[in-house]
Amino acid sequence: MVTDLVHWLLVALFGVHALFVTVFFLPIHFAPKRMLIKVASKTRLPIDASTGAIAVSTALFCWCVGQLSSLPPEPTADVKTGIWFSIWMAVANVFSYGGMRHVCYVCYHNEETIMQMEKSAATRDIVEWQPPKLEALGPILAPYKWLVSPQFFGFDRIPDAKKHRLLFVSNHSLWGLEMPLLIEGLYREKNIFLRGLGAHFHFYLPGHKQIFEMMGAVDGTRPNTRLMLQKGFSVLVYPGGTREVLKNSKVQKYELMWGNRVGFAKIAVEEGVTIVPTCSVGTEDMLEILKDVPIDWLIGKSSLTVPIIKYPTPAETERVYFWFGDPVSTAEEKKQLDAVAGTDAYDGKLQELAEQVRDKTKAAIEAGIKELQQRQADDAGRMLPDRVKRTADAIKAAITDQVERSLGRFTGGASASQADEQETQPESVQDMGDDGEDGCTGEEEGSRVRRRPV
Numbered sequence: 169m170v171t172d173l174v175h176w177l178l179v180a181l182f183g184v185h186a187l188f189v190t191v192f193f194l195p196i197h198f199a200p201k202r203m204l205i206k207v208a209s210k211t212r213l214p215i216d217a218s219t220g221a222i223a224v225s226t227a228l229f230c231w232c233v234g235q236l237s238s239l240p241p242e243p244t245a246d247v248k249t250g251i252w253f254s255i256w257m258a259v260a261n262v263f264s265y266g267g268m269r270h271v272c273y274v275c276y277h278n279e280e281t282i283m284q285m286e287k288s289a290a291t292r293d294i295v296e297w298q299p300p301k302l303e304a305l306g307p308i309l310a311p312y313k314w315l316v317s318p319q320f321f322g323f324d325r326i327p328d329a330k331k332h333r334l335l336f337v338s339n340h341s342l343w344g345l346e347m348p349l350l351i352e353g354l355y356r357e358k359n360i361f362l363r364g365l366g367a368h369f370h371f372y373l374p375g376h377k378q379i380f381e382m383m384g385a386v387d388g389t390r391p392n393t394r395l396m397l398q399k400g401f402s403v404l405v406y407p408g409g410t411r412e413v414l415k416n417s418k419v420q421k422y423e424l425m426w427g428n429r430v431g432f433a434k435i436a437v438e439e440g441v442t443i444v445p446t447c448s449v450g451t452e453d454m455l456e457i458l459k460d461v462p463i464d465w466l467i468g469k470s471s472l473t474v475p476i477i478k479y480p481t482p483a484e485t486e487r488v489y490f491w492f493g494d495p496v497s498t499a500e501e502k503k504q505l506d507a508v509a510g511t512d513a514y515d516g517k518l519q520e521l522a523e524q525v526r527d528k529t530k531a532a533i534e535a536g537i538k539e540l541q542q543r544q545a546d547d548a549g550r551m552l553p554d555r556v557k558r559t560a561d562a563i564k565a566a567i568t569d570q571v572e573r574s575l576g577r578f579t580g581g582a583s584a585s586q587a588d589e590q591e592t593q594p595e596s597v598q599d600m601g602d603d604g605e606d607g608c609t610g611e612e613e614g615s616r617v618r619r620r621p622v
Contacts, residue, residue, distance in 0.1 A: 209279035218269035229258035322492035450488035
């Protein structure tokens with residue numbers, strides 16, 4: 169009984185430390201982290217608690233070592249394993265809480281400094297980020313690209329990213345499965361690596377957060393968006409956000425769910441950047457929503473659900489299409505906004521101009537979706553089986569052509585040899601006949617036969 173109590177006490181202490189570490193390594197705008205830093209900066213309670221945990225873990229370590237030395241000659245494997253596990257847990261707790269105590273000590277009376285350090289580090293990570301090598305990214309997406317064979321239209325309409333700051337605004341397909349294809353295709357063809365804006369929850373999950381950041385994504389806040397545009401990065405934004413990614417079965421395919429959002433348009437007008445309307449079609453045609461699972465109890469948004477989808481079979485897999493429209497300049501809107509800068513009319517003017525830019529961008533994207541749907545309907549290689557059959561037929565035709573060429577060279581050479589033999593042999597026979605008709609004797613004829621040309 170006592171051994172079990174010690175075991176679970178050590179596990180509980182380790183769990184508390186793991187929770188502390190998890191919260192502490194989340195982004196600075198995460199409310200529990202800010203609260204943790206505030207508590208650690210205003211009171212010595214976390215420091216004293218860490219010291220107490222170290223003392224308790226040390227005492228339990230000594231007790232476990234004593235139990236190990238007092239074991240019977242032939243203890244059961246479970247008993248021996250349990251004691252050794254408790255010993256190692258005690259050692260881990262001593263070192264873990266030692267580090268935790270040091271962190272709390274650094275935070276004590278340094279709330280503003282810690283907050284500023286966190287923000288500076290986040291800014292540095294965004295600015296100093298470098299895109300992955302295309303040679304490394306291509307093989308990762310190669311199987312996916314082979315399945316959906318993406319097509320892109322309008323590359324020529326994209327302005328030079330070295331001369332213009334670009335904000336790509338796009339629709340979001342179900343579960344966001346089209347985004348990697350868009351990023352890789354644009355990177356390959358135009359050498360533009362898009363920095364995506366992700367929903368907040370992506371950056372609350374350790375591991376998941378690091379993968380997103382490695383691919384250039386950042387938490388979708390306005391300060392982060394401004395920072396990237398000011399530093400010359402091309403930014404990808406989905407105004408529909410989570411609602412388009414998790415759209416339910418009642419929503420029409422490829423419907424834009426922007427509502428009255430003008431956040432991206434406000435930033436575009438204030439920064440004077442160029443908007444590139446972008447859209448994709450194909451993903452939602454091959455995904456079937458089986459059930460809409462409400463998650464309002466989890467995040468408090470009553471209308472949001474998580475769609476449970478049925479992934480397509482190879483026979484149901486379709487091509488994915490991308491479209492880039494004519495760029496939308498905000499230079500004129502920025503001039504109008506700058507004219508009222510510092511006045512009470514600024515906010516109202518910004519809202520008015522942002523709504524105009526949003527509506528113009530939205531209309532362009534909706535037109536692009538219709539164009540892609542028409543291209544999709546006319547595409548003979550839309551379905552994966554059709555593309556596989558066409559590829560197989562092309563390979564078969566190429567092999568057949570090569571075989572025919574090889575056989576043609578072989579049969580042509582054989583025919584030429586036979587023609588040479590036929591030209592030589594009749595001449596020899598004719599010579600023999602002529603000699604016979606001239607009245608030669610058998611001996612003379614035999615002599616001539618022996619001398620006939622071979």
